[in-house]
Amino acid sequence: MPLWGNTDAANNEPHFPTLRETVVVGSLVTTNAVLSGNKVWFTENVPATITAGLYVYGGDDANNAISRVAKDLSFFDQNDIGFWRSNNSVAAVSGNTITLTNNVSGVYGPSKRVYFATGLDRTNSPDLNAANDTILVTSSRMANTQGTTYAAGSTVANTKLGNVNAGWNRITRKINNDGTIRFLKETLVALANPVASNTQSANTSANAIYGGL
Numbered sequence: 001m002p003l004w005g006n007t008d009a010a011n012n013e014p015h016f017p018t019l020r021e022t023v024v025v026g027s028l029v030t031t032n033a034v035l036s037g038n039k040v041w042f043t044e045n046v047p048a049t050i051t052a053g054l055y056v057y058g059g060d061d062a063n064n065a066i067s068r069v070a071k072d073l074s075f076f077d078q079n080d081i082g083f084w085r086s087n088n089s090v091a092a093v094s095g096n097t098i099t100l101t102n103n104v105s106g107v108y109g110p111s112k113r114v115y116f117a118t119g120l121d122r123t124n125s126p127d128l129n130a131a132n133d134t135i136l137v138t139s140s141r142m143a144n145t146q147g148t149t150y151a152a153g154s155t156v157a158n159t160k161l162g163n164v165n166a167g168w169n170r171i172t173r174k175i176n177n178d179g180t181i182r183f184l185k186e187t188l189v190a191l192a193n194p195v196a197s198n199t200q201s202a203n204t205s206a207n208a209i210y211g212g213l
Contacts, residue, residue: 002015003015003016004168004189006136006191006193006194006195007136007194007195007197008135008136008194008195008196008197008198008201008202009197009198009201010084010201011080011084012136013084013131013134013168014134014168014188014189015083016188018130019130019131019134020083020120020131021083021084021085021119021120021131022055022082022083022084022085022086022117022118022119022120023082023117023118023120024081024082024115024116024117025049025050025054025116025117025118026047026049026050026115026116027059027113027114027115027116028042028043028044028046028050028098028113028114028116029042029043029044029111029112029113029114030042030043030108030109030110030111030112030113030114031043031096031110032110033107033108033109033110034065034066034104034107034108035104035107036103036104037103037104038091038099038100038101038102038103038104039097039098039099039100040066040097040098040100040104040108040114041096041097042096042097042098042114043096044096045095045096046093046094046095046096046097046098050090050093050098050116051090051093052089052090052091052092052093053089053090053118054089054090054116054117054118055067055082055085055086055088055089055116055117055118055119056086056088056089056090056098056100056114056115056116057081057082057086057114057115057116057117058108058112058114058115059081059112059113059114059115060112060113061108061112063105063106063107063108064105064106065104065105065106065107065108066088066100066104066108066114067086067087067088068086068087081115081117082115082117084131085119086117087102088100088101088102089101090116129204129205130170132204132205133170133171133172133204133205133206134168134169134170134188135168135169135171135201135202135203135204135209135210136167136168136169136191136194136196136201136202137164137165137166137167137168137169137194137210138166138194138195138196138213139166140196140212140213141196141202141210141211141212141213142164142166142210144210144211144212161183161185162185164185164187165187165190166190166191166192166194167187167188167189167190167191167194168187168188168189168191169185169186169187169188170185170186170188171183171184171185171204171206171209172184172185172186172206173204173205173206183206183209196213197213199211199212199213
């Protein structure tokens with residue numbers, strides 16, 4: 001598993017511990033192929049540790065039938081299982097059957113392993129939105145900074161970020177004691193030739209940061 005890539009897909013973000021979003025709590029093996037719908041059957045009863053709300057991953061799901069990385073629905077490989085959130089989760093458990101929140105999008109075969117992960121609790125952590133706030137910055141995105149409007153109606157021009165290096169950067173919104181809004185920037189990985197292909201991944205949890213590609 002490479003530690004990072006140069007394209008703005010979710011699984012190309014730096015695989016640094018502070019960016020991790022989930023951790024695996026268990027896995028089960030399917031009894032038969034899942035062709036449609038949102039129910040998956042397993043060779044054993046589902047243990048009590050696997051409950052509603054856990055993220056679901058197909059261990060060798062080449063067609064991404066069960067889930068994709070939730071952040072931008074990009075494809076991921078099994079090295080990313082339990083690192084980024086997936087876009088599917090457990091809705092209910094009964095015996096050896098799990099009902100998913102979303103239908104499968106393709107065939108997932110028998111004797112296949114399915115992994116389950118819980119989200120990391122960052123409630124009291126400054127890294128609450130660390131992964132969402134890590135974005136790929138390219139030279140064209142630097143030229144397309146855009147203002148961010150907040151609930152109070154104030155707009156902060158992103159030119160206040162100052163100089164930003166091309167590559168993976170963490171952008172954090174900070175409110176000073178006097179109410180002033182600032183953006184803190186931290187270069188995680190500097191890249192010579194980053195490739196922007198997904199407009200959405202130029203945004204952070206504090207709204208749009210860079211416009212376009």
